[in-house]
Amino acid sequence: MAKRAVNFGAGPSALPDSVLQEATQGLLDFQGTGIGIAEISHRSKEFTAFVANLESLIRTQLDVPPTHQILFTQGGGTGQFSAVVLNMLARHRLLHPNLTDDERVMDYIITGSWSKKAAAEARRLGGGKVNVAAQSTHSIPSHESFKFSPDPALIYYCENETVDGVQFSHDPSSPASFPFHLLPQDTLLPIVADYSSSFMSRKIPRLADHAVIFAGAQKNIGPAGLTIVIVRQDCLVDVDAAAKLGAVPVPISMSFQTLADSDSLYNTPSTLPIYIAGLVLERSRELGGVQYFEELNRKKADKVYSVLKEGEQKGVFRGKVKEGHGSWMNITFDVLGDGAEAKFLTGAEAKGMKALKGHRSVGGIRASLYNAITEEQTDGLVTYMREFIAANTQ
Template structure:
């Protein structure tokens, strides 16, 4: 469609055009039942089938081993920041956090409200992942929490820490399903859907069952993971339409060839933009060490704020959306999630080259 914007929004973010068209086609009549999926009961056989199928697709794409449960919850990743220590940070235990940016700091803040919390590693400047090869964790550790990809700062883990018997928990909100991962490395992964999975409104949780054995009795019902596992994510009314769109996105990823092929495309897309930054002789300034660059979020600066404002103004006039950096860091940011087409990244790289020619 020629009138589609070049959407680089950080979240809610681009959805595959094919998914939007399928949703449009089924909007008023889902699978011939004479109702929209938004109108049906979450206790109906149609929704229970959708719920099960979406879990199965995730299990297939992520190659989730046995002994894990998949949940579709509400409240975004921000609610998970509190639910994790509420459920797992028991008396006499300490939670550990590696901080690589803004979202890690927010998760840390919630844990500090609930129990003893320790910062295992944090670089002085959020431009790289700290050295985790010599990471020391205490014997009384409840878990180690990481943010696999920092949406604002554009830092992404290339390898994950080996925590031995200590549970590793990862916020994967902005890079879930962008590449294959070994789920067995993690006790839990979670992700808000609105960047790489679907629309806002649903949060994915994949949790190892043995992690749920010692949840304190005093945790409120809705904030307990075992509540939602026993009810198969149907304890209360789920975000039905958001789960439906996630289902369509997962089918789209499968049709594209799965995560190996998705990663290949993502690396080709982001290389177009990173190459322009690297070859600009300082006109564009990357803000992340090359070894830790994200294939989902590309932050960059220009030499002065006046030029940055000019860049944003001209890019908007040319149909580019969402390139303004987060207000906490400024500059520019291109979010190149799975659904952002190769053609959009190519158009941005060409725009950047032309902008430098006119203003360099």
């Protein structure tokens, strides 16, 4: 096999070589059936057992409590921008049938491009009004700035902003942490979190307090086409009953209750992405699970942020995010000087490092350090950045 590039892309992102090699065998013969994974019936006993094992791998490694169900669906994180609104509004309608749409509130915390898009979708769908509970650019909002509604249908945040490189800290003492302490402590909270670009990279703080956690697979887990949703049992509601009370009808394939009742097999799922995700998470388990990757990802991020700071001091680089608020997964920065960014990218490509160009909406550089990026590959990027600093310092 020809030497593979180091893929620092934000998604679809790098996958472990060993997993890809194993998956090629499964394309021809899935678990000795003589039928490839892309061909086999999703109702077969072999595939249904594989889905059950995938759920177990997630539940065990993330310590998902029995109060929450793990669902597999399609549509990516963007599909969940719609699904969570419709399902959580249906739940709220059943709890509070007499409220008008203007009295029904959804709280959104805006920290970057994806949470902004999620809020825009909530406004588009209607059924309730959007309250921006906190908002900031290039940082997590200060705890003092949060203004939560008294009884919202949902409280939405994006744990890691892939485009902008901003991430909530998982250290509760950090000013960049999610302010759970500002919320009521004696009730089931309607917290919804987009974990698409950090899922399985480290532990999820107060997972049990979340109503819904979702993640597109194409960052740390597998190929595009699979979405993982962790839903608390009280959010599996009768959406048709809610619609009779005036809630926006929920498409059947977006209903959390439908997915749960059918063990995520209501319709044909993304069999190949599910298969590769299972292989990735088996490998994760063998390496030590989320704890292993948390330690590894901390080291990788520290190394890149350290050389970024060196570049800032020399006037070569400029970070885009407030210190202490930066993502472990997506590190964003600018290369200063006319033509310097193109020069940086060309030099990286020559060394086999690809997909470092920032998102088209913000430009600059973005190094995505997902689980499949090794410490050795990260060290290669750090070495190149240090060489670039030396070559471009007067």
